[in-house]
Amino acid sequence: MCTSWDVHKTIQNRGAFNRHAVIRTDRELSGELYSVTFDKSRAIAKESCFPLDGEGDMNDHSKQKSINSRRSFIAGFGGVVAAAAALTRTTFSRSLKRESQLVPASPSTPRYTEHHISRDGVSLHVEDHGSGKPVVLLHGWPDSSRLWRNQIPFLVANGFRAIAPDQRGFGRSDRPEGVAAYSLQNAVADLVGILDALGIDAADIVAHDWGASVAWLTATAHPNRVRRLVVLSVPHPLAPYTLRQREMAWYMLFFQFEGIAEAWLQCDDWVLFQEMLRGNGDIDRYISDLSRPDALKTSLNWYRANVAPHLPESPPKLPPVEAPTLGIWSSNDHYLDGERMKMSGQFVKARWRYEQIDDASHWIPLDAPDQLNRLLIEWLG
Numbered sequence: 001m002c003t004s005w006d007v008h009k010t011i012q013n014r015g016a017f018n019r020h021a022v023i024r025t026d027r028e029l030s031g032e033l034y035s036v037t038f039d040k041s042r043a044i045a046k047e048s049c050f051p052l053d054g055e056g057d058m059n060d061h062s063k064q065k066s067i068n069s070r071r072s073f074i075a076g077f078g079g080v081v082a083a084a085a086a087l088t089r090t091t092f093s094r095s096l097k098r099e100s101q102l103v104p105a106s107p108s109t110p111r112y113t114e115h116h117i118s119r120d121g122v123s124l125h126v127e128d129h130g131s132g133k134p135v136v137l138l139h140g141w142p143d144s145s146r147l148w149r150n151q152i153p154f155l156v157a158n159g160f161r162a163i164a165p166d167q168r169g170f171g172r173s174d175r176p177e178g179v180a181a182y183s184l185q186n187a188v189a190d191l192v193g194i195l196d197a198l199g200i201d202a203a204d205i206v207a208h209d210w211g212a213s214v215a216w217l218t219a220t221a222h223p224n225r226v227r228r229l230v231v232l233s234v235p236h237p238l239a240p241y242t243l244r245q246r247e248m249a250w251y252m253l254f255f256q257f258e259g260i261a262e263a264w265l266q267c268d269d270w271v272l273f274q275e276m277l278r279g280n281g282d283i284d285r286y287i288s289d290l291s292r293p294d295a296l297k298t299s300l301n302w303y304r305a306n307v308a309p310h311l312p313e314s315p316p317k318l319p320p321v322e323a324p325t326l327g328i329w330s331s332n333d334h335y336l337d338g339e340r341m342k343m344s345g346q347f348v349k350a351r352w353r354y355e356q357i358d359d360a361s362h363w364i365p366l367d368a369p370d371q372l373n374r375l376l377i378e379w380l381g
Contacts, residue, residue, distance in 0.1 A: 130156030140209020144171025150369035320349035
């Protein structure tokens, strides 16, 4: 769960990003994960206007400083105070490393590869399904690539190559130490590194929550790498703030208190965590994933690296997004104000479209998979 003001300062200097990045990923092979859903998606795809292809495929902070920080956070919402402001160039590994495990395609199971790609010693897990036009699917907090389990087989059945990484700190990917490791600069570098390692010049990007922040930023800093963009829930970083959005984002301030936030979220069998999610999402899986050593802390470091309290400042001047962009918001989202997504079109130079999905929670891919899938095929096809 995140808001778009997480990317303000990060995109202030486009020179802070480099196109040469490398990632490595690690997890056991599981070729059965999407087989049942894939068969269902084949049937749905036959009904669509796009036929199948031939393959069928508070720790040490003082109290006074905390009070001041809270005030600036709530009043300003100025944006990211990550290392981007101090960096003018990001240095990446000189060599690409990729290890892959391939599951051969069959009439009932599409091509599936797991890549192990390394960038700066951080290992990320990347699933690679099907063949055809590449589309990268980026998740947010507290998800993993499993968020897209209803979209991947559908996209593959419609002739897409679906690439779904676990972002750093989540799922089966590495959990590097330190808050700075989770800056959006690193996340963008990870994405560019995936494209480089897989030999992909440009791809469609479908992204949710923190993944949407990464996607907006990538489309701004690396416009030549993004063909079409679909952002779920999180608006453009310069979309005007609303009072409702400030009220909805209270949890981001709570997450800043390292150690305290972790303790409260886990207390009494994760009761506060479950209350915050309101019964939505993959709660049992989230708890299982976040119960691993340091997993909760590293997931919260995304907030600490990118939305830490700071003094008010002027927003950066950003070039418009050049990729055709579809913005999707759901009416039962308790963390993002849809008015800001509606206003995001003014920052898109290419074609812009807004869609609202009613009666779905923040987790659109899980709550409204058929509606989302049809929008994806319509926009990306």
